[in-house]
Structure formats: structure tokens, C-alpha cells
Amino acid sequence: MTNNIYWTLYKDYAEQIDTGILQAGSKLPSENELAATYQITRETVRKGLNLLAQNGYIHKVKGKGSFVLDTGRLNFPVSGLVSYKEMAERLGRRSRTFVYETKCVPAGESIAKELQIRPDQLVWKVIRAREIEGERIILDIDCLLADIVTGLTKEITGDSIFQYLEEELHLKISYAKKIISVERATTMDHDYMDLGNDTHVVVVRGYVHLEDTTLFQYTESRHRLDKFQFVDFARRESNVEHWNK
Structure with missing residues (x-):
């Protein structure tokens, strides 16, 4: 506790x-x-x-x-490692999660490459859309190693995977590498998000590691262009010793 x-x-x-x-x-x-x-x-x-x-x-x-500090409530921070549920609470907007897929399947070539595993190794594949103020503006595609993450259900993925991992499976999530790019919207983006005439989305790829450095989750978080500004909060460390050398 x-x-x-x-x-x-x-x-x-x-x-x-x-x-x-x-x-x-x-x-x-x-x-x-x-x-x-x-x-x-x-x-x-x-x-x-x-x-x-x-x-x-x-x-x-x-x-x-x-x-x-002076902070905007609609900023979507790049740094930090928090779940969407926690982020939604911070944004203070009415939101819902739609779970389209929660299943255990062989990783396949592309996911195996991202997770550095064999293509036949089992992963949980989770596809969810996030609706904020009545519009589906985020599409999350998560792949988690099945030999580490057990017992996922639609009810769990509709709430908070991170909360389940930490409180039920007692996994210690430590850090993530994130890559951000603007890419052409896919058929899945148009099917699962309210894109209108938009042709591109912002894609945040995340590689999430446990405390022992194990890479156990690969995620693609796909965002509608007009709804978010991605913000990092940077601190400059003192370079007094460096300049005095």
C-alpha cells in the first residue's frame, strides 16, 4: 500500500x-x-x-x-511514463476508452523486430481508441510479452494496463524510449478514429522496460494532429565545473 x-x-x-x-x-x-x-x-x-x-x-x-510552475492543462508531455488513465485525469476532460482487440497471438515479423523476440513468440495485442469530449482522437496499439504479462482481459485493457501490471502482477516498470513522427494515416486510423479529412497523424512509438531492463512492451500511440501539443520539460544541469576545467 x-x-x-x-x-x-x-x-x-x-x-x-x-x-x-x-x-x-x-x-x-x-x-x-x-x-x-x-x-x-x-x-x-x-x-x-x-x-x-x-x-x-x-x-x-x-x-x-x-x-x-506555470503549466497548461492541455499539454501532452513527452517525458515521463504514465498511463492514459492518469493522463486523462490530468487533462480534466470527459473521456472514454473503446477496446477493439485483446488477444494473445504470435508476434509476427514486424512486432518481433520491435520487441527483439522470435516471430513465433506469443504477445498480447491490444487495440484501443481514446475518445475525448465525444471524438475518438487517439488510437493505441500495444504489444506485450505474454510470458511476462499474464491474464489480460477486455475489462482490464478497458481500464488501465499499467495499474494491472503494477498492482496485480507486481511488475516494476522503469523507463521507456519514445520516438515521435508525423506519418500518413492508415486505413486502421480512419476506421478507429474520427479523422475527418485529415491525411496524417502524430505517432508516438514507445519501448517500455522493466526495472531489470527487460523490454516487455511495444506501443504505437497515434494522435489526431489538431488536438495535442507535445511538450517536454527540460532542465539544464549546472556546468560550472565543466567551464572551469
Whole structure:
């Protein structure tokens, strides 16, 4: 239970920032105060604060504390590793998920290449459309190693795969490599998304790894061009030592 409380801390403060309860420049309570409030360790508090920082909500100043940054609620962050369910909550928009496919199949040549496995190795293939404010504007195609991920159902994929992996299978998801490109829309894009006359989509390819570095998930998240701006929050590390060399 304690391991998940940092998500509660993250969501609590992300919501307060998104809704304007906490304004840009506001200072968050200290780590000791947050630890007392949530009845957790300072290490767990730091995990929540680090996630807020990674997603551009706060700036941590050494020796001074954590301060709220000016952030837009419709930004779709490139960095960070969160589920769509968590992202939808952050966007604060009415949303639904349509599950078109959840099945265990041989990977085939193209997916095997992405996951670095044999073509006959089994994977879960999941196809879902995301509807926001009445329009299907995201198509997610996920492929997960079946020897690591077990027991997927349509009910699970309609809710949150990441939540199932972490809370039920106790997998430790660590990091992902992401590649973003603009590509011509496919027949599947037109069938499963409300593209209108659009001819291209933004494609975010993700390669997700466990804590032991195992690549276990390949995903294509295909977005309608006019609905998102993809934002990364960059920090410049001090180069004082470098310049003084």
C-alpha cells in the first residue's frame, strides 16, 4: 500500500495545480510536512515530488523547497511514463476508452523486430481508441510479452494496463524510449478514429522496460494532429565545473 501512496500525493497536487487551487509560484509543504500528512516516509514523498517535477508541475530548489510552475492543462508531455488513465485525469476532460482487440497471438515479423523476440513468440495485442469530449482522437496499439504479462482481459485493457501490471502482477516498470513522427494515416486510423479529412497523424512509438531492463512492451500511440501539443520539460544541469576545467 505504501508504495502506491506517492501516486496519491502526485494526483492530489497535480489536480490542485490543474484546477488553479495552487497558483504558479506557490510553495508546496516541506518533505517533513508531507510525510506527516500522508503518513509515509520522506523517501516516498520524494518519489511523488520527483514525478511532479518530471511532468513539469513543480521546480525543486535545493535548500528552499518545491515551487509550482506555470503549466497548461492541455499539454501532452513527452517525458515521463504514465498511463492514459492518469493522463486523462490530468487533462480534466470527459473521456472514454473503446477496446477493439485483446488477444494473445504470435508476434509476427514486424512486432518481433520491435520487441527483439522470435516471430513465433506469443504477445498480447491490444487495440484501443481514446475518445475525448465525444471524438475518438487517439488510437493505441500495444504489444506485450505474454510470458511476462499474464491474464489480460477486455475489462482490464478497458481500464488501465499499467495499474494491472503494477498492482496485480507486481511488475516494476522503469523507463521507456519514445520516438515521435508525423506519418500518413492508415486505413486502421480512419476506421478507429474520427479523422475527418485529415491525411496524417502524430505517432508516438514507445519501448517500455522493466526495472531489470527487460523490454516487455511495444506501443504505437497515434494522435489526431489538431488536438495535442507535445511538450517536454527540460532542465539544464549546472556546468560550472565543466567551464572551469
